Amino acid sequence: MSDGSARALIAAAGEVLLDRREQLPLADLAALAALPDTAVPSLAALAHEVRLAWCGPEVEVEGILSAKTGGCPEDCHFCSQSAKFETQVLATPFLDTDEVLRAAEETARLGASEFCIVLAVRGPDERTMQRLLELVPMVRDRVGINVAVSAGILDDDQARRLAEGGVHRYNHNLETAQSFFPKVVTTHSWEERFETCQRVHEHGMELCCGVLLGMGETVDQRIELIGQLRDVEPAEVPINFLNPRPGTPFGNLDLVEPLEAIRWIALFRLGLPSVILRFAGGREVTLRELQTMGMTSGINALIVGNYLTTLGRTPEEDLQMLEDLRMPVGVLSKVL
Numbered sequence: 362m363s364d365g366s367a368r369a370l371i372a373a374a375g376e377v378l379l380d381r382r383e384q385l386p387l388a389d390l391a392a393l394a395a396l397p398d399t400a401v402p403s404l405a406a407l408a409h410e411v412r413l414a415w416c417g418p419e420v421e422v423e424g425i426l427s428a429k430t431g432g433c434p435e436d437c438h439f440c441s442q443s444a445k446f447e448t449q450v451l452a453t454p455f456l457d458t459d460e461v462l463r464a465a466e467e468t469a470r471l472g473a474s475e476f477c478i479v480l481a482v483r484g485p486d487e488r489t490m491q492r493l494l495e496l497v498p499m500v501r502d503r504v505g506i507n508v509a510v511s512a513g514i515l516d517d518d519q520a521r522r523l524a525e526g527g528v529h530r531y532n533h534n535l536e537t538a539q540s541f542f543p544k545v546v547t548t549h550s551w552e553e554r555f556e557t558c559q560r561v562h563e564h565g566m567e568l569c570c571g572v573l574l575g576m577g578e579t580v581d582q583r584i585e586l587i588g589q590l591r592d593v594e595p596a597e598v599p600i601n602f603l604n605p606r607p608g609t610p611f612g613n614l615d616l617v618e619p620l621e622a623i624r625w626i627a628l629f630r631l632g633l634p635s636v637i638l639r640f641a642g643g644r645e646v647t648l649r650e651l652q653t654m655g656m657t658s659g660i661n662a663l664i665v666g667n668y669l670t671t672l673g674r675t676p677e678e679d680l681q682m683l684e685d686l687r688m689p690v691g692v693l694s695k696v697l
């Protein structure tokens with residue numbers, strides 16, 4: 362593709378998203394996915410403009426706590442918390458209340474507006490439901506922070522009870538395109554995930570629905586995934602990049618290359634202009650020196666501190682990056 366045609370494609374996308382404020386057709390996104398590497402910085406610049414125009418300048422900061430780690434009966438091939446694979450993750454029971462409160466306080470101290478309690482489970486059993494319904498209002502009222510939960514597949518009644526119990530946002534990832542999902546997970550279906558996302562919506566919780574890029578999916582499947590995310594209307598989309606975990610079936614895959622990661626962050630922003638697009642797991646090993654460029658390619662939220670089973674940069678480094686970029690930390694759900 363010539364430089365001139367690349368420029369024309371990017372300009373046409375800008376006209377749709379910025380001048381007409383309309384959604385970009387998936388076919389246009391597919392054309393942008395084929396731009397040469399030299400055009401990626403221009404694509405990223407457009408994605409940054411789109412995020413400012415559709416979402417404003419604030420960046421949302423969130424902390425996550427793995428409140429029950431490992432021992433999961435599911436077989437997600439990327440996940441070191443599955444009991445089906447021999448990994449270095451040790452299964453631990455649900456943390457006690459004091460530990461959860463301490464983690465929430467630490468998260469609030471960093472200026473975060475959202476604290477997510479994450480459990481490695483297929484879905485919550487009744488005992489887990491009771492613990493969540495006890496913890497969520499306690500954390501919200503004592504610490505004064507929004508509480509999100511990630512506890513797997515929900516039935517309709519569980520979604521209703523969590524919404525009534527004060528869960529502000531529920532995380533349930535589609536992870537990948539419907540057509541690729543059977544290569545990633547065999548113990549549950551993509552449709553079960555999709556239905557949980559719909560239930561979260563129906564019961565009035567904000568939906569946080571993440572993706573994991575770099576598992577061998579094709580370019581077309583990434584575009585397919587953007588279309589499927591549009592169908593579940595998430596408030597937030599965390600972008601994870603595969604950080605291959607030893608012992609898992611995907612432990613030997615290559616990392617996504619840094620400039621490719623920037624290209625896809627930008628494409629997810631152009632495809633989902635109004636969502637909170639969050640930098641999540643795998644960003645340090647994937648983006649390496651391009652961390653800051655990620656922030657100006659359409660991202661408007663960060664997970665600070667450690668991820669579920671891998672260590673992140675220090676929160677201070679991330680907060681310094683935001684300060685250097687003059688990006689204010691804010692509460693995005695209030696402005697959406």
Ligand code: SF4
Nearest residue numbers: 433435437440443481
């Ligand atoms: S991704 Fe979630 S459901 Fe899948 S194995 Fe890991 S903890 Fe279990």
